[in-house]
Amino acid sequence: MTNNEIVMQGSSSIENALLIDRPITNKNYALKTAGFWIRFWAFLIDGLIITAVGGILVNPIFYLMDWSLSETVWYAPISIISAIFYYSYFVLMTGFFGQTLGKMIFGLRVISLKHEKLTWSDVLFRDWIGRIINSIFVPLYILVGILPNNQGLHDFFADTTVVHEKIYIEKNIVEPSLPMKEEKTEPVSLEEKSEPEKLEGKNEE
Numbered sequence: 495m496t497n498n499e500i501v502m503q504g505s506s507s508i509e510n511a512l513l514i515d516r517p518i519t520n521k522n523y524a525l526k527t528a529g530f531w532i533r534f535w536a537f538l539i540d541g542l543i544i545t546a547v548g549g550i551l552v553n554p555i556f557y558l559m560d561w562s563l564s565e566t567v568w569y570a571p572i573s574i575i576s577a578i579f580y581y582s583y584f585v586l587m588t589g590f591f592g593q594t595l596g597k598m599i600f601g602l603r604v605i606s607l608k609h610e611k612l613t614w615s616d617v618l619f620r621d622w623i624g625r626i627i628n629s630i631f632v633p634l635y636i637l638v639g640i641l642p643n644n645q646g647l648h649d650f651f652a653d654t655t656v657v658h659e660k661i662y663i664e665k666n667i668v669e670p671s672l673p674m675k676e677e678k679t680e681p682v683s684l685e686e687k688s689e690p691e692k693l694e695g696k697n698e699e
Contacts, residue, residue: 522665525657528602530639533646533656536596540583543595548579584621589614601659607643608653616652624648 552575556563563572587594592612593603604620606612625648628634638646643655 523662524665525605525659526661526663527644528600528656528658529644530636532600532602533638533644534635536594536600536602539596539599540594544580544583548576552576552579581622581625584625585617588612588621589617597656601661602656603659604654604656606652606654612654616654620648620652620654624651627651 552572553563556572561571567573584594588604589612591598592605597603604612606616609616624646628646628648634647637650638644641650643649645655649655
């Protein structure tokens with residue numbers, strides 16, 4: 495029986511013995527991130543809801559106060575109130591429910607990539623500061639289709655992303671290879687070696 499046969503008999507399988515120093519790949523399931531178009535349609539529905547509710551709640555007040563609804567400058571009362579209503583909708587809906595009405599319709603949800611649950615700081619960075627920047631530079635919304643995990647710029651600031659609630663995809667997780675045990679040999683001093691030699695010398699005498 496050779497040394498190779500002893501090693502193979504001692505191992506549970508030849509395959510396991512060969513894979514000791516190779517990475518092990520396991521399969522895992524993760525929520526699928528939402529792409530550009532489905533997020534666009536959800537955002538469009540949110541815009542229609544904001545416009546409709548704003549028209550029902552805000553316009554009558556302006557008519558009663560005889561304020562102008564046609565001014566377009568940013569400091570006009572209608573512009574300020576519309577902006578407050580717009581950002582409050584996204585911040586409050588995402589903060590309390592993790593999704594807006596548009597996202598609910600399409601089964602989407604905002605999640606944090608660094609926390610188990612969304613925090614209010616995540617929501618404020620995402621749906622207030624991030625959306626203000628996106629509103630100024632509208633083409634930046636296209637980043638949803640470019641950045642990893644389909645993150646928009648506002649997601650990137652808050653380290654969040656949008657996922658499908660009930661759709662999972664298979665991902666491979668590569669685990670590090672099993673550590674190889676190193677055998678350490680301690681150097682033997684000359685004095686330790688000389689003791690057996692002395693004993694042998696005495697025996698010979």
